Amino acid sequence: MKNWTTTKVKSLINVKLFLILSIHYLTLFFCIGQNLKKQPEKQAVTKSNTFQTKKEEASGLIYFSMDNGQNWRNVSNGLPANVQIGLGGITSSDKLLAIATKEKGVFVYNIINNLWVNLPTEKNIIDGNIGAIMHYKNVFYVGTQSKGVFISSDNGNVWKSLNIGLKNTTIRRFVVLQNNLYVCTNDGLYVFDEKTNNWSLEFGESGLQVNSVTKFKNTIYIATNKGIYCRNTDKAWKNMLPNHSVHNISSDAEQLYGMTYTSLLMSSKDGINWQSTQHGLPKGLYTFNVLRHNKMLFAGQWDGIYKKNDISPKWELSSNGLPPNFAATNLQVFNNILVISTSESSNNSSK
Secondary structure, rough: HHHHHHHHHHHHHHHHHHHHHHHHHHHHHHHHHHHHHHOOOOOOOOOOOOOOOOHOOOOOOOOEEEEOOOOOOOOOOOOOOOOOEEEEEEEOOOEEEEEOOOOOOOEEEEOOOOOOEEOOOOOHHHHOOOOEEEEEEEEEEEEEEOOOOEOOOOOOOOEOOOOOOOOOOOOEEEEEOOEEEEEEEEEEEEEEOOOOOOEEEEEEOOOOOOOEEEEEEEEEEEOOOOEEEEEOOOEEEEEEEOOEEOOOOOOEEEEEEEOOOOOOEEEOOOOEEEEEEOOOOOOOOOOEEEEOOOEEEEEEEEOOOOOOEOOOOOOEEEEOOOOOOOOOEEEEEEOOOOEOOEEEEEEHOOO
């Protein structure tokens, strides 16, 4: 009987202690809840910072389109607001996307963090006015306006000058064609010889400014301030479009596209004859670049991106998500994503 009474008393004490503790914690949780209500609500932070808000889009330099040009989204995270990107200032491959900025040097896009990361770039290179960039066989090549070519094989820790063979050190663009690296300069087209580490002149003459190069049906074509030249099978060069200043050239399996300062031109199937394909593009504004992607043609213009298919004769504006008057100076493809850049942010250019 004594044991039963003792057990009962202990049980009653335990129940009472449990009730007291429960009331204590309920009161504590209620007070915490009341305090949280009084605090200002914090904005949710998403795991990915790839795409910024509309307010930030006005100052974007780089935009992605993952739906073949239907929509564009700002991916400028990590880039300073005051940097500029020159023509030919983007390079892309299956694993890497990088840009060359005039003020801060080279940036590489970090896919995991959706962030542009600055690589060390020597002041000597930046002082030369960086324009073009190429990442080729794990080496960065940057071209300057006054100091020629610089290379780095260790992500910018060490840079070396690479100008042997160049007669002119104003670099306009790098292009890789069939495992050969070409550089366009203010006096000709050069190809890089990996065995000798020298540049070799492919074609050039006094006053010939080579702006770009492409290959169409196994023939090399260059865009120059004197027209479009092509190299025949006998390696002789011929001007196919004299009396035209052509600032860029590109090609696909069917045609060549020549960009002059007055019109966008398209070649015949044999690359000999040329005609204007300006219908739908703004008058008085020239096209920076043309690229075929997923059976559509894209043209970078002063006021955005235009697109057309092979059936339609007319270009249509496809700039949803871009700031007004976005000059699409560079156009690339990275991992099946369309990438465009402008020369400087809209906020900076309006100053």
